[in-house]
Amino acid sequence: MSPRRRIVSLVLCLLAASTGCKKEQPAATPPASDARPSSDKPTVGLVLGLGGRGDHAFNDSALRGLELWAAGVKYEKGGYQQASSSERRSSLEPDLTARAQELDPLGITPVVLQSRVAEDYEPNLQLLAEQQVSLAMGVGFMLENAVEQVARRNPKLPFLLVDSPLLDAQGRALSLPNVRTVIFREEEGCFLAGALAGLVTKTGRVGMVGGMRIPLVQRYEAGFRAGVAATNPKATVLVNYTGSFTDFALGKQVGQDLLLKNTDVLFAAAGVDGLGAIQAVKEAREAGRSVYVIGVDSDPSHLAPQAVLSAVLKRVDLVVYEAIRDQRQGRLQGGNLSLGLREGGIALAPVRLDFPGRQDALRTVDALRARIISGELKVPLP
Secondary structure (H helix, E strand, O other): OOHHHHHHHHHHHHHHHHHOOOOOOOEEEOOOOOOOOOOOOOEEEEEOOOOOOOOOOHHHHHHHHHHHHHHOEEEEOOEEEEOOHHHHHHOOOHHHHHHHHHHOOOOOEEEEEEOOOHHHHHHHHHHHHHOOOOEEEEEOHHHHHHHHHHHHHOOOOOEEEEOOOEEOOOOOEEOOOOEEEEEEOHHHHHHHHHHHHHHHOOOOEEEEEEOOOOHHHHHHHHHHHHHHHHHOOOOEEEEEEOOOOOOHHHHHHHHHHHHHOOOOEEEEEOOHHHHHHHHHHHHHHHOOOOOEEEEEEOOOOOOOOOOEEEEEEEOHHHHHHHHHHHHHOOOOOOEEEEEOOOOOOEEEOOOOOOOOOHHHHHHHHHHHHHHHHHOOOOOOOO
16 A cells, blocks of 8 residues: 555544544435426536535535536525526636636536545445446545546546545556546645735744644645745744544634634634634634634635635635536546646635735735746745
8 A cells, every 4th residue: 555545544544533433325415406407417426525515615615616606506405596697706716707707607417425434435436427427526635545446447437536646556646547636736825825924923923723634734834834934934833733624623722722822823724623723713803812814725704704814725616617617528638637826726815804014915925926836936845
């Protein structure tokens, strides 16, 4: 077994322990009976990672690309309703609004399967194959092995795997003709988040709430630390890992612990645990402290408008939409894609809050972004 797969296996075991040992049957998210798209529309299937719908991060971003953008529907009260053009447009971050017409619905029916335990990944993907979806998608690096196994058993079905390449026994990336894989250079966006934190902090102490201490999250940390050092080399960076991605209460506790250590900007990179850290900052803000939080994957500013400074956006939504579009147009090919700031796969969410020196800080961050895109500035990896 490759080192990467040993790590994934360990993560799956830890997540299975944290979410309980009882195995539940895969559950599809059904469309509402009064909003079910016509039966002649091709179906596109998505297997969510643990955390599921409502994580305000990775999974919700994938759902936005599939449901709201590609299918033109919204999920409400256990079913689908038609989404208006204004609702679809309002879901676009500012850097995507100019492309609104490129993101028109694609005439598909979404099928969403929730993975309640890690062992559900492979049977859920196989279920999509048996339901004869036109494209099967798995979001999250922990689905890598499941996608490979099911893709090999179903060579005529195209697959999308987001956040990991396929790997051979030696841990080297491999390709299958029916699998598109997408990875992100997260460290580039995290560098900008760190640079912003270094410019905003008044205490000279910033913190990061990480999930599991795995290579993916350690890239977040490396980029964040380097960004802080670039704009505030005297600042102290405190990092605590929760060891989980699905424990809101634990994330809140770790966030509160970092705030007690006089940090005034937190970087929440921990899935559902990160939502707990956001809540900790929100409550501290409501109690009168001048503290901020930076999210990841999707913009969580709606959860705490007075506390969320920005977020490192992973364009999972766009990756999902473009894979569906390419499949519909007959040009989806297997292979491995790497997306960063230059390709638009990573971005920094708009900074909506005011703080002393805001305009100078934004100009500095923009200049650093330009240097990364040009290749002048290389963000270090762990």
